[in-house]
Amino acid sequence: MTETAQFKLGFQDSLSVGLGIFPLGIALGMLAIELDxxxxVAPLTSLIVYAGSVEFMLLSLFASDASLLTIAALVFAINFRHVFYAFSFPLHLVKNPVARFYSVFGLIDEVYATYSGKDTAELTGTRVVTMQVISHLYWLGGSLLGVVIASALPVDLHGFEFALCALFTVMFIDAFSSRRQLPSSVLAGIAVTAGMLMPGDFDLLLSLLIFAALLAVRAVFNYRSAKGPALGGEV
Known part of the structure; x- marks a missing residue:
């Protein structure tokens, strides 16, 4: 298949992603203006951070003059899951070193969901990177448009910063509605409660760390439970 055909396939793959992330990019740009x-700021974070929901959090942290240590720790804790994406993502198809570096950078949730289950025989590095670049442009373009819209509106957008809370609330409801994710939702509630009871101003960071620790314990327990019958069987 020609390179041109692979570009077209990558563009087609990006359309479903764009439908989801372009409106969120607009919301990000509007939020930046509302936070003064x-x-x-929004286009720059979209260009060099490109981390979806983390960017909403970053804008709020920038507006509240949070410390660099707090920002770094929160971003690391929230985005650590991306480390594991490479295990089942077809990065090996991207041969060019520069393109592979970008492919790692552009490995967002939506891209992973699109390609992780596909037969690698159907994919090429050109198709994968094309899809990632165009998806990145959707996000960047959305944030730019959001800035333009918010700047042109004659009314105050007071309260729009609730978009971050609303985003995570919808994500939580979606996870809570799945019985498979119910234990994780309960652990999240325990972590948040424990973090809020801790002294100091690092309740969010502490909650994330506690939640990560609880998830690790749950993963070990599930692994041992799954291995238990096989290890305990007859010789």
């Missing part, structure tokens, strides 16, 4: 940040 410079117009370029």
């Amino acid at each position: 940040l410079q117009w370029w």
Whole structure:
């Protein structure tokens, strides 16, 4: 198959992703203006951070003058899951070193969901990277459009910062509605409660760390439970 055909397939693959992330990019740009940040903050984070929901959190942290240590720790804790994406993502198809570096950078949830279950025989590096680049442009373009819309509106957008809370609330409800994720939802509630009871101003960071620890314990327990019958069987 020609390179042109692979570009077209990558573009087609990006359409479903764009339908989801372009409107969120608009919301990100509008949120930046509502928080009285410079117009370029949202597009810049979209360009160099490109981490979806983390960017909403970053804008709020920037507006509240949070410390760099707090920002770094929160971003690391929230996005650590991306480390494991490479185990089942077809990065081996991307041969060019520069393109592979970008492919690692552009490995967002939606891209992973699109390609992780596909037969690698159907994919090429060109198709994968094309899809990632165009998806990135959707996000960047959405944030730019959001800045333009918010700047042009004659009314105050007071309260729009609730978009971050609303986003995570919808994600939580979606996870809670799945019985498979019910234990994780309960553990999240325990972690948040414990974090809020801790002294100091790092309740969010502490909650994330506690939640990560609880998830690790749950993973070990599930692994041992799954291996238990086989290890305890007759010789």
